[in-house]
Amino acid sequence: DTGVSQDPRHKITKRGQNVTFRCDPISEHNRLYWYRQTLGQGPEFLTYFQNEAQLEKSRLLSDRFSAERPKGSFSTLEIQRTEQGDSAMYLCASSPGSGASYNEQFFGPGTRLTVL
Amino acid sequence: QKEVEQNSGPLSVPEGAIASLNCTYSDRGSQSFFWYRQYSGKSPELIMSIYSNGDKEDGRFTAQLNKASQYVSLLIRDSQPSDSATYLCAFHNTGGFKTIFGAGTRLFVKA
Numbered sequence: 001d002t003g004v005s006q007d008p009r010h011k012i013t014k015r016g017q018n019v020t021f022r023c024d025p026i027s028e029h030n031r032l033y034w035y036r037q038t039l040g041q042g043p044e045f046l047t048y049f050q051n052e053a054q055l056e057k058s059r060l061l062s063d064r065f066s067a068e069r070p071k072g073s074f075s076t077l078e079i080q081r082t083e084q085g086d087s088a089m090y091l092c093a094s095s096p097g098s099g100a101s102y103n104e105q106f107f108g109p110g111t112r113l114t115v116l
Numbered sequence: 117q118k119e120v121e122q123n124s125g126p127l128s129v130p131e132g133a134i135a136s137l138n139c140t141y142s143d144r145g146s147q148s149f150f151w152y153r154q155y156s157g158k159s160p161e162l163i164m165s166i167y168s169n170g171d172k173e174d175g176r177f178t179a180q181l182n183k184a185s186q187y188v189s190l191l192i193r194d195s196q197p198s199d200s201a202t203y204l205c206a207f208h209n210t211g212g213f214k215t216i217f218g219a220g221t222r223l224f225v226k227a
Contacts, residue, residue: 101165105150
């Protein structure tokens with residue numbers, strides 16, 4: 001039974017470049033979340049998928065951010081034209097969507113992004 | 117008013133003592149509440165969920181929820197040095213799927 005995995009674990013990029021992160025949720029979890037976390041803060045909600053449908057997206061998310069979850073399995077988060085303020089840990093989480101623990105979220109190890 | 121408020125700490129307790137962590141939230145309609153533990157440099161790890169008023173116990177951990185006061189707490193009994201971490205309170209917003217996290221309380225358990 002594998003947990004949530006994320007790739008890459010670390011990414012260093014130059015300002016203005018595009019980056020893409022991948023998240024593989026726990027198998028059979030139909031809910032998937034993306035968060036961003038900076039030092040000293042809790043995770044900040046970015047977006048939520050139920051299966052392949054993106055049902056909620058933070059108003060804080062600019063047009064430079066986009067996420068997909070084709071076929072309701074893995075998900076990708078893309079940041080276009082990165083800025084230094086995008087430097088953060090990007091976390092993915094999944095939850096079963098059914099049963100007693102339907103909305104308990106389990107986090108992946110995160111992708112740490114550094115924008116130079 | 118912040119959506120979730122937690123004392124940032126640090127909260128320092130001696131080994132074997134009870135650690136009490138508190139959280140208040142602003143969304144009166146919230147139904148789902150969570151406590152996560154986060155070690156430095158690691159991702160959050162779910163400790164407990166609570167949905168009904170009252171207490172919920174799991175091993176050394178007890179979560180307490182009071183919806184009328186919009187207050188949720190976590191008690192850690194027989195605290196161990198390995199409990200030293202940041203504890204994050206979270207809840208689901210009303211009618212949506214957004215999970216809102218507090219900034220966390222840092223706990224230090226002194227051996």
